[in-house]
Amino acid sequence: MASKPRTLYEKIWDAHVVERQDDGTCLVYIDRHLVHEVTSPQAFEALRLAGRKVRRPDLTLAVPDHNLPTTPRTAPDGSRLPIADKQSAAQLAALEANAPAFGIDYIDAFAPEQGIVHVVGPEQGFSLPGTTIVCGDSHTAAHGGIGALAFGIGTSEVEHVLATQTLLLRPSKTMEVRVEGELSPGVTPKDLILHIIGVIGTAGGTGYVIEYRGEVFEKMSVEGRLTVCNMSIEGGARAGLIAPDQTVFDYLKGRPYAPQGEAWDKAVDWWRSLVTDDGAQFDKSVVIDAADIEPTVSWGTSPEDVVAIGGTVPSPAVFEDAAKREAVAKSLDYMGLAPGTPMEQVKVENIFIGSCTNSRIEDLRAAAEVLKGRKKAASVRWAIAVPGSGLVKRQAEEEGLDRIFTDAGFEWREPGCSACLAMNPDKVPPGERCASTSNRNFVGRQGPGARTHLLSPAMAAAAAVTGHLTDVRKLMGE
Amino acid sequence: MEQVSSISGRAIPLGLKNVDTDVIIPAHWLKTVSREGLGKGAFETIRQAPGNPFDVEDFAGAPILIAGDNFGCGSSREHAAWAMLDMGLTAVIAPSFSDIFSGNAFKNGILAVELPQEQVDRLLEVAKDHPITIDLENQVVTTPFQDRFAFEVDPFRKHCLLNGLDEIGLTLERDAAIETHERARADSLPWLDAPTRNRREHA
Structure with a gap:
C-alpha cells in the first residue's frame, strides 16, 4: 500500500518523534543544538542546581555572538583586549566557563570560525538537511535554508534540550509559499522575503511551518535561502524551509562538521528523499508572483510595514483594521515620517550591513558591487560592514571587498550580531535613521529611539552612496 | 513550576x-x-x-x-x-x-x-x-x-499548570524511549552522531 503523500515538514517531523502522548503532544528528538551567550546562562545554572548533565554534548555547539564588540579584539601586539561593558563581559565569561564544564564544543571569540551562530552552523556543516536544529534565538529559522527543521526556543527549552536532547511539541500546521516566475534584476532574496512578510503579515505564519517552493528557490544560492528562511519568524512562522538539493549538498561537502566518505554518500541518499510528495496537502497556500516584487524597504516598526522603493509612506487611513490604523499612526510618529512621502526622499544617517540575515559572502559582494569606485554621502555619519563570521571576513578580504568598503567610507568590523539588536556598543543614536540589512525594525531595536529601515545589502549600499533610500537599479550598470 | x-x-x-x-x-x-x-x-x-x-x-x-x-x-x-x-x-x-x-x-x-x-x-x-x-x-x-x-x-499544558509539573522531570522519566530512538537513529542515520569527530578528522 502506498503511504499517504507527505510534505517535507511532515517527513522531518515523523523521523524525529520519540513518542506521541494521547493529548497530541509529541516528544521530539533534537539533532543539533546551537548555544550562544545571551539565552543560555540561566539554563546552565538550572542544570547545575538540579545536578543534571548535558545528555548529548556531541550534538551541541556553543559560540558567542550577541555581546561581542565588533572593534578589534586583539591589540597590535596580539594580546587579547578586555570587554569594557562589565555585564557583557560576565555573560561571555559564563558561556566560556559553561561550555567546557558541560563538555560542549566551544568556538571562542578569537577563533577564525567565530561568528553569528546562524552563519556558523551551516558554514561549519554542523547544520545538515533533514535535521531538527534549535537555538535560543528566533532566527534559528535561517537553517531551514539547507532543508533542516530549525526553530528558536526559550531558555527553559534550552535547558530541556540540554538535559534530554528532546522537546515537548505539538505538530505545526503547514503553509506553502509558492513563488511563481523569476525575480527581476536588482531584486534579491531579501526583497523577496520582505515582500512575502508584507503579504502574509507579521502574524500570518503563527502556528505554521512555511515551505518556500518554486523555481526561484531552486535557482537561489544557499546564502539566499538562508536569508529567506531566517525571516520566517517575522511572518510569525517559527520555522521556514526549502527542500535540500544539489546546491545545498555542494555547499556542505567538505565542511568541518559534515559527514565524509561513505557516511556522506549515505547522507546524500537520504537527503534526496526530503521533498514534498506530489499530492501532499498544505493547510494553507500563498502564491506570490515574482514579477510583482521590486526592491523593497520598510517604513514602520513592524516587518510587515514594507513598500516597494518606488512607493510612498502610507497613510494610516488606508488600513481597514482600526487597531492597525492606530499602530500605523504610532509607527509613523516614532519613525518621524509623514504619509505620502516618497520612500526615495527618506534621508539616512547610518548604514548597517550585517546580521544573521545578510552578512554572508554573497551579501558583502552585492553591497561591494554597488560601492565599488563610489563613496558614501557626506551626510551619512556612520556606515559599518560586519561580516557574519571570521571565515566570511577572511574570504571577503581575499576578494578585496574590505578595501572597497573602507574606500567607500565604511568601517570594516569583526564578526557578531552588532547593530541588529545593539547589545554590543554598535548602536544607532536616538532619532537617527539607519538603512539596515537586519531583520527587525521594532521600536528601540537598534538603540533607544533609533529608526530602522530594513532593506537588502545592495539597497543599503545604494543608500550609503546617495544619503537617502534609493532604488539600487538606478546605480546598476552605470 | x-x-x-x-x-x-x-x-x-x-x-x-x-x-x-x-x-x-x-x-x-x-x-x-x-x-x-x-x-x-x-x-x-x-x-x-x-x-x-x-x-x-x-x-x-x-x-x-x-x-x-x-x-x-x-x-x-x-x-x-x-x-x-x-x-x-x-x-x-x-x-x-x-x-x-x-x-x-x-x-x-x-x-x-x-x-x-x-x-x-x-x-x-x-x-x-x-x-x-x-x-x-x-x-x-x-x-x-x-x-x-x-x-x-x-490539555498537556493545562495538566502541567494545574499540577505544577516540571517538564524536564517528566521527560527524564522517558529516558528508555529516548534511548531507543537514539539507537534506531544511530543505525539508520549514523552520520548524525558525534559531528565533532568529523571536525577532528577533517582537520
Whole structure:
C-alpha cells in the first residue's frame, strides 16, 4: 500500500518523534543544538542546581555572538583586549566557563570560525538537511535554508534540550509559499522575503511551518535561502524551509562538521528523499508572483510595514483594521515620517550591513558591487560592514571587498550580531535613521529611539552612496 | 513550576497590537545571567510615555495584562516572560500570541489566554474599573457582570499548570524511549552522531 503523500515538514517531523502522548503532544528528538551567550546562562545554572548533565554534548555547539564588540579584539601586539561593558563581559565569561564544564564544543571569540551562530552552523556543516536544529534565538529559522527543521526556543527549552536532547511539541500546521516566475534584476532574496512578510503579515505564519517552493528557490544560492528562511519568524512562522538539493549538498561537502566518505554518500541518499510528495496537502497556500516584487524597504516598526522603493509612506487611513490604523499612526510618529512621502526622499544617517540575515559572502559582494569606485554621502555619519563570521571576513578580504568598503567610507568590523539588536556598543543614536540589512525594525531595536529601515545589502549600499533610500537599479550598470 | 489554577485581580488594559518582545524587554536588559530583577525594564519604551496604563495607580500590582493581536512576536527571549513575572503579571489575555512567547509564558506559569477580538474589547472596557477572573480549571474568563468567555488551552499544558509539573522531570522519566530512538537513529542515520569527530578528522 502506498503511504499517504507527505510534505517535507511532515517527513522531518515523523523521523524525529520519540513518542506521541494521547493529548497530541509529541516528544521530539533534537539533532543539533546551537548555544550562544545571551539565552543560555540561566539554563546552565538550572542544570547545575538540579545536578543534571548535558545528555548529548556531541550534538551541541556553543559560540558567542550577541555581546561581542565588533572593534578589534586583539591589540597590535596580539594580546587579547578586555570587554569594557562589565555585564557583557560576565555573560561571555559564563558561556566560556559553561561550555567546557558541560563538555560542549566551544568556538571562542578569537577563533577564525567565530561568528553569528546562524552563519556558523551551516558554514561549519554542523547544520545538515533533514535535521531538527534549535537555538535560543528566533532566527534559528535561517537553517531551514539547507532543508533542516530549525526553530528558536526559550531558555527553559534550552535547558530541556540540554538535559534530554528532546522537546515537548505539538505538530505545526503547514503553509506553502509558492513563488511563481523569476525575480527581476536588482531584486534579491531579501526583497523577496520582505515582500512575502508584507503579504502574509507579521502574524500570518503563527502556528505554521512555511515551505518556500518554486523555481526561484531552486535557482537561489544557499546564502539566499538562508536569508529567506531566517525571516520566517517575522511572518510569525517559527520555522521556514526549502527542500535540500544539489546546491545545498555542494555547499556542505567538505565542511568541518559534515559527514565524509561513505557516511556522506549515505547522507546524500537520504537527503534526496526530503521533498514534498506530489499530492501532499498544505493547510494553507500563498502564491506570490515574482514579477510583482521590486526592491523593497520598510517604513514602520513592524516587518510587515514594507513598500516597494518606488512607493510612498502610507497613510494610516488606508488600513481597514482600526487597531492597525492606530499602530500605523504610532509607527509613523516614532519613525518621524509623514504619509505620502516618497520612500526615495527618506534621508539616512547610518548604514548597517550585517546580521544573521545578510552578512554572508554573497551579501558583502552585492553591497561591494554597488560601492565599488563610489563613496558614501557626506551626510551619512556612520556606515559599518560586519561580516557574519571570521571565515566570511577572511574570504571577503581575499576578494578585496574590505578595501572597497573602507574606500567607500565604511568601517570594516569583526564578526557578531552588532547593530541588529545593539547589545554590543554598535548602536544607532536616538532619532537617527539607519538603512539596515537586519531583520527587525521594532521600536528601540537598534538603540533607544533609533529608526530602522530594513532593506537588502545592495539597497543599503545604494543608500550609503546617495544619503537617502534609493532604488539600487538606478546605480546598476552605470 | 508552581501550581496555577485561578487568577483574579485588576487587568491592565493595554490593548496594543503586535507587542513585540523588544517592547516587553529591550535588548540592553538581556545582559544578565539571572532570571530576577527584569521587571524594572519591562515595557520600558511604553512606560516612558506619561499617562501610560502601567503607571496608573489603580493598576499597581495588577496580575493580568490585556493586549491586542500577536502579543510577544519577535525574539525568543524568555526574559520577556521573566520581566512580566517580576512586575507581578501572571496572565495575559489577547486575541493571539506568537508561538515562542506562548511557550515561554507557559514554562513560567504565566497564562496566555486567547479570546476573540470582540471579547478582548469587552474586557478592555470592563478592566478600566473592575477586576477580572481567569479560571484555568474551567477554562473561562469572568467579570463582575454577566460575562463568561470560554477559552481553549492545550490539555498537556493545562495538566502541567494545574499540577505544577516540571517538564524536564517528566521527560527524564522517558529516558528508555529516548534511548531507543537514539539507537534506531544511530543505525539508520549514523552520520548524525558525534559531528565533532568529523571536525577532528577533517582537520
